Amino acid sequence: MSQVQTSRFNHKKYQSFQQSMPALKMENRQWPSNSITQAPQWCAVDLRDGNQALIEPMSVAQKQKMWNLMVKMGFKHIEVGFPSASQPDFDFVRWLIEENQIPEDVTIQVLTQARDELIERTYQSLAGAERAIVHVYNSTSPVQREKVFGLDKQGIIDIAVRGAKKVQDEAKKYPMTTWTFEYSPESFSSTETDFAIEVCNAVINVWQPSADNKTIINLPATVECAGPNVFADQVETFCKGVNQRENIIISIHTHNDRGCAVAAAEMAILAGADRIEGTLMGNGERTGNMDLITMAMNLYSQGIDPEIDLSIADEVVATVEECTQIKTHPRHPWFGELVYTAFSGSHQDAIKKCLSVQRDDQQWDVAYLPIDPRDLGRDYQSVIRVNSQSGKGGVAYIMETGFGINLPRWMQIELSRAVQEYSVRHSCEVDNETIYKIFQQQFVQANQNFEQQYQVLGYEVHKQGEQESIQASICDGSVHGETQTIHGQGKGVISALSDGLHKTLGIDFQVQHFDQIALSKGTNSQAMAFVQIKINNRKYMGVSEHQDIMTATINSVLAAINAYIDAVQ
Numbered sequence: 343m344s345q346v347q348t349s350r351f352n353h354k355k356y357q358s359f360q361q362s363m364p365a366l367k368m369e370n371r372q373w374p375s376n377s378i379t380q381a382p383q384w385c386a387v388d389l390r391d392g393n394q395a396l397i398e399p400m401s402v403a404q405k406q407k408m409w410n411l412m413v414k415m416g417f418k419h420i421e422v423g424f425p426s427a428s429q430p431d432f433d434f435v436r437w438l439i440e441e442n443q444i445p446e447d448v449t450i451q452v453l454t455q456a457r458d459e460l461i462e463r464t465y466q467s468l469a470g471a472e473r474a475i476v477h478v479y480n481s482t483s484p485v486q487r488e489k490v491f492g493l494d495k496q497g498i499i500d501i502a503v504r505g506a507k508k509v510q511d512e513a514k515k516y517p518m519t520t521w522t523f524e525y526s527p528e529s530f531s532s533t534e535t536d537f538a539i540e541v542c543n544a545v546i547n548v549w550q551p552s553a554d555n556k557t558i559i560n561l562p563a564t565v566e567c568a569g570p571n572v573f574a575d576q577v578e579t580f581c582k583g584v585n586q587r588e589n590i591i592i593s594i595h596t597h598n599d600r601g602c603a604v605a606a607a608e609m610a611i612l613a614g615a616d617r618i619e620g621t622l623m624g625n626g627e628r629t630g631n632m633d634l635i636t637m638a639m640n641l642y643s644q645g646i647d648p649e650i651d652l653s654i655a656d657e658v659v660a661t662v663e664e665c666t667q668i669k670t671h672p673r674h675p676w677f678g679e680l681v682y683t684a685f686s687g688s689h690q691d692a693i694k695k696c697l698s699v700q701r702d703d704q705q706w707d708v709a710y711l712p713i714d715p716r717d718l719g720r721d722y723q724s725v726i727r728v729n730s731q732s733g734k735g736g737v738a739y740i741m742e743t744g745f746g747i748n749l750p751r752w753m754q755i756e757l758s759r760a761v762q763e764y765s766v767r768h769s770c771e772v773d774n775e776t777i778y779k780i781f782q783q784q785f786v787q788a789n790q791n792f793e794q795q796y797q798v799l800g801y802e803v804h805k806q807g808e809q810e811s812i813q814a815s816i817c818d819g820s821v822h823g824e825t826q827t828i829h830g831q832g833k834g835v836i837s838a839l840s841d842g843l844h845k846t847l848g849i850d851f852q853v854q855h856f857d858q859i860a861l862s863k864g865t866n867s868q869a870m871a872f873v874q875i876k877i878n879n880r881k882y883m884g885v886s887e888h889q890d891i892m893t894a895t896i897n898s899v900l901a902a903i904n905a906y907i908d909a910v911q
């Protein structure tokens with residue numbers, strides 16, 4: 343009998359979200375037509391959800407460091423732990439309260455399961471706090487009901503209601519504290535939305551929120567099982583169905599299993615949510631929590647005030663890495679080390695052109711750079727980096743911004759070719775100093791130290807109408823530095839020089855390109871001259887740098903001739 347081979351990678355093992363959960367009937371869906379116009383209330387949960395996902399949870403010292411960063415960034419709600427779960431979490435909450443670490447405009451939040459003894463311990467950790475958010479949760483999805491809790495829907499509602507009552511009763515024991523209650527139907531996005539509404543309404547019925555004392559209902563995508571549009575439908579349906587919507591702050595807590603946590607959170611805002619829970623750089627269970635940095639930067643880049651300080655990007659990255667022991671991907675949205683760096687030629691060319699016309703008083707509009715890297719404390723130096731994928735635009739940008747040398751276009755092409763050859767030969771990125779060195783070695787100094795080399799010692803130029811005449815003393819390295827004097831006339835100095843060199847040295851050449859620039863960088867402002875000549879159908883280049891522009895000009899022509907002599911010898 344033949345056996346059917348089943349692949350280990352068998353998609354039939356899984357069912358679509360629609361098969362497991364009846365699709366919501368959305369008659370008049372609003373969220374696709376909405377737009378985000380302001381920042382949501384943020385709540386950073388690094389010290390709880392982020393922390394519980396670490397191989398080594400944070401020490402109290404690391405928690406203190408993260409706390410300080412989040413306060414500095416301006417977070418007003420910070421979930422600081424699960425104090426009933428472990429002594430370090432408990433101690434950290436005590437440290438915040440006893441050491442007066444909580445600024446007046448910041449409210450701490452703590453998480454607890456809906457279990458009496460855990461709720462009691464939670465309140466003990468908060469004794470003496472001026473204000474706090476007590477966040478209680480229980481799970482509501484079919485798999486949790488049936489397989490984890492072994493309860494029907496009523497059993498789940500009972501846990502939620504008992505927990506809500508306990509939270510309320512314990513709060514009464516600490517009347518000096520201003521309490522806010524938060525409830526999460528854990529696994530909300532995998533729960534039938536009408537049942538999630540039923541559970542939350544039961545909790546709201548216990549807490550009886552008011553305009554002055556709102557309740558936070560937090561809707562988690564505990565595991566992201568469907569697209570962000572499905573989540574937005576669930577949130578919009580929830581917002582329409584929940585009781586006392588006006589007294590409820592709808593909070594969102596997404597995870598990143600399908601890589602869409604930020605998209606889901608953004609769409610949830612479109613669907614009516616007010617508040618977003620997440621972590622810095624997206625640390626958290628499995629693929630992580632919703633990344634607060636990404637979402638806040640998304641707003642910032644659309645001209646919306648994110649209401650948290652994102653300008654200290656490198657400090658955020660360093661602190662998160664230190665406290666979580668997790669490295670930041672260099673291409674992490676917005677804050678990664680390489681996200682404002684272009685290696686490829688056409689990107690570099692476009693960036694260089696846009697930056698050259700971008701003024702500080704204009705709206706930002708630079709190809710390939712969605713924001714100005716300077717906003718995050720980065721500079722333009724790292725925007726363009728050169729390897730074998732790079733072209734003349736990048737090399738020209740580095741020569742201009744790094745060394746004040748504004749290369750003529752034809753020279754950009756020549757230098758870029760030389761740099762690319764170097765990169766291919768060494769299989770490496772070419773840093774700015776090396777690019778400059780290649781330029782110096784291959785074009786400026788290339789023919790300066792050979793014995794056969796010509797160099798100008800002195801000159802006189804006279805102008806009569808259009809005509810110029812030149813007399814120049816030239817040192818001839820090939821005959822032990824013997825001096826030769828050349829005389830020439832022509833339309834312009836180059837032409838006069840060409841005439842003189844032809845008459846004295848017998849060399850005939852046509853000038854293909856000639857450019858001269860003033861150099862602004864360095865101690866002395868110097869001039870640089872670039873020439874490309876053609877002799878017997880071959881091109882030769884000369885570049886010369888000097889205090890005096892005329893000396894630089896004459897020497898550049900001589901350098902090109904030296905290159906010719908070098909090639910034919």
Ligand SMILES: CC(=O)SCCNC(=O)CCNC(=O)[C@H](O)C(C)(C)COP(=O)(O)OP(=O)(O)OC[C@H]1O[C@@H](n2cnc3c(N)ncnc32)[C@H](O)[C@@H]1OP(=O)(O)O
Nearest residue numbers: 394424426427428455456457479480481490491501528564
């Ligand atoms: C999606 C989330 O991130 S939720 C937050 C998860 N974070 C954490 O769990 C981190 C901290 N947690 C812990 O350290 C531990 O779970 C503790 C200390 C809080 C509790 O530990 P334990 O008492 O040993 O129990 P454990 O966590 O295994 O709890 C499982 C029991 O609690 C019940 N339970 C789980 N969650 C809840 C809840 N939210 N409300 C009520 N009961 C719950 C389970 O049904 C189970 O009951 P059973 O013992 O009758 O089978």
Ligand SMILES: CC(C)C(=O)C(=O)O
Nearest residue numbers: 479526528529562564
């Ligand atoms: C407790 C809740 C908010 C949670 O962390 C989750 O569901 O992911």
